[in-house]
Amino acid sequence: MDVETKDSPSRNNTEKDLVILHVKKEIGVSTKTLKRDQFIAREMGKKNKRRDEDAESPQLNPNDGNGDDSDNAKKLKKKKKKNKKNEKPKERATVSIAVPASIIDNVPTLDLATRLAGQIARAATIFCIDEVVVFDNNGEPNRDPVMENSDDESGAAFLIRILRYLETPQYLRKALFPMHNSLRFVGLLPPLDPPHHLRKHEWGPYREGVTINGNSNSTGTLVDVGLAKHVVVDQLLEPGRRVTVAMGAERNLDSDLPRQVVSSSKPREEGEYWGYQVRYARNISSVFKDCMHKGGYDYIIGTSEHGQIIKSHELEIPSFRHLLIAFGGLAGLEESIEEDDNLKGKNAGDAFNVYLNTCPHQGSRTIRTEEAILISLQYFQEPISRALQTRSTATVASTSVFLCFQLILQTVAAMLQDRMNTFEFVFVQNFSCFMVVLIFFVSSCFVYELNKFVSVTFFFCVNKFVFYFIENLIYDSCRALCKE
Structure with missing residues (x-):
């Protein structure tokens, strides 16, 4: 109009x-x-x-028949989607474990092998592990053992199948896992019960679902999320695909508005544990090289009875983005390294950043791998928490210092643009911010060792300061002078 x-x-x-x-x-x-x-x-x-x-x-009115308004609405929708794509996900520290497939080969019966796999899945869930890597000693390259789908499958394929099955919410298993001989005894295993295994009467901001046949319209897809009614998502997806659906804060299944499919990392970015992922590696070196995270693992820990003996409260793990803890089989990690062509001639300790004995003075001659996983993850819990806390504190410190320098540079720009009337106000802001940062830095140095805190803080600060200084102080200041 x-x-x-x-x-x-x-x-x-x-x-x-x-x-x-x-x-x-x-x-x-x-x-x-x-x-x-x-x-x-x-x-x-x-x-x-x-x-x-x-x-x-x-004003745009979606109810009238104006074609221009609908075009504008579509443009706004496309712009929102583009902005969402450009949003960078928050970086979150992850912890992975590497488990040898040979532990399954040494189990005599299928039900005992199933119980063993269930113990590993329970341990990974209890200690919030993000990734479980199952590795062979010398497997075939470019081969996914689970895809072979044979009744008499290898130990790696069996372990991967059970781990993935247990991590999947119960209401999705029938659609995602066809009947298989390896799944005969999974009903004997206790449930993992992680946060994403929601009951039918429970509501959460996110739910795992599977796409099903029977699209409600040409622009959406029906998804079974384990509730009394299926929901519609705003994408066209093939049936039988597992997705994470944003459900919203309030319980409302009668709404006709389509839900949004989000990345499975979205709940993790908000601090929620959302299960583990399972990956296959053909040997121990492939565990390191084929890391699913950009940049690989920045800290790798090996466990063995021949490793160093350090008490848990004395162990210091540096700030990390992606941590890997590797466990050996019946003959330990030493055998896996010896049989790996890429690591031949290397000592077991040289393949890792630190090589530890997490259970010294053991009464038994051997500790089974599933037992070592529980013992070691409890042993590493306190050092990992300290490393993550140091990382978080250093990030806050660097951000505070960065904001302080940003205000100072804005004051310089205001002075060069001959707007001196704002100088006193901004100066007070800068001085108060500087005092807050100084107090924070000094108090943090008392909490943590000075050299480690300073090194981590400097690592986070240096990129921000250098580029911001060059871009704003030199470029903007020269531009302001030219205007004058």
Whole structure:
């Protein structure tokens, strides 16, 4: 619809301001005050112009039959999707474990092998492990053992199948896992019960689901999320695919609005444990090289009875992004390294950042792998928590210092643009921010060892400071001088 345009009062006010500026120029007002008033009038004029344009533009009404409005709505929707794609996910530290497939080959019966796999799955869930890597000693390259789908499958394929089955919510298993001989005894295993295994009566901001046949319309897909009613998502997806659906904070299944499919890492970014992922590696070196995370593992720990003996409270793990803890089979990690062509001639300790004995003075001659996993993950719990806390504290410190420098640079830019009237206010802000950062830094040095805290903080600060200093102080300052 057409909207009649009238001169708004704000536009008249802008004209009055310009008249006042002309009078001030005639009576000889100082150049500094004149520049300030000119700047204020110019900014107010821009603001009022935008306000008038918004008032003159027709409102979009999705219920009318206007084709232009629908096109504008589609453009806005595309723009929102583009902005969401450009959003970078928050970086979150992860912990992975590597388990040898040979532990299954030494079990005599299928039910005992199933119980063994269930113990590993329970341990990974209890200690919030993000990834379980199952490795062979010398497997075939470019081969996924689970895809072979034979009744008499290898130990690696069996272990991967059971781990994935147990991690999947119960209401999705029938659709995602066809009947298989290896799954005969999974009913004997206790449930993992992680946060994403929601009951039918429970509601959460996210739910795991599987796409099903029977699209509700041409722009959406039906998804079974384990509730009394299927939900519709805003994407066209093939049936039988597992997805994570954003359900919203309030329980509402009667809404016709489509839900959104999000990445499985989204709940993890919000601090929720969302199960583990399972990966196959053909040997121990492939565990390191084929890491699913960009940049690989930045800290790798090996466990063995021949490793160093360090008490848990004395062990110091540096700040990490992706941590890997490797466990050996019947003959330990030493055998896996000896049989790996890429690591031949290396000592077991040289393949890891640290090689530890997490259970010294053992009464039994051997500790089974499933027992070692429970013992070791409990042993590493306190050092990992300290490393993550140091990382978080250093990030906060670097951000605080960065904001302090940002305010200082803004003050310099204001001075160069001859807006000295704002200098005192911004100076007070900078000084108070600097004192807060200084107090925070000193108190943090008392909590953590000085050298480690400083090194981690410096690592986070250096990239931000250098580029921001060059871009804002030099470029913006020169541009302000040219304008003058």
